[in-house]
Amino acid sequence: MTRASDPAVEALIAAARADFAGTLVSKAVALEALVSCGAWEDARRAAHKLRGSAGVYGFAELGAAAAELDDVLSRVEETPDAAQQALVREKLRELCALAEHASRAGR
Secondary structure, eight states, rough: OOOOOOOHHHHHHHHHHHHTTTTTTHHHHHHHHHTTTTOOHHHHHHHHHHHHHHHTTOOOOHHHHHHHHHHHTTTOSSSSSHHHHHHHHHHHHHHHHHHHHHHHOOO
């Protein structure tokens, strides 16, 4: 059975999605800052949170990028080697580009 959508509910969902989209660039910048200062566990938690939030708000591609970063960061040791750091930065660049795109598209 299909339910008719409520325009008021749809408007609230669209507004919440747009509000979330407006925070994406700052979330990506915060992640970059955590990686830059070597706060690996904090960066992993932020990526994990973004992974879930992006999915909830319908940003599947961004959520997938955050999941990849989360997965990479979960394997990072306390002092990651050069290869691990390069992989983290690569995944972070991808996430930042998608966050920028989603922030424009989601408004």
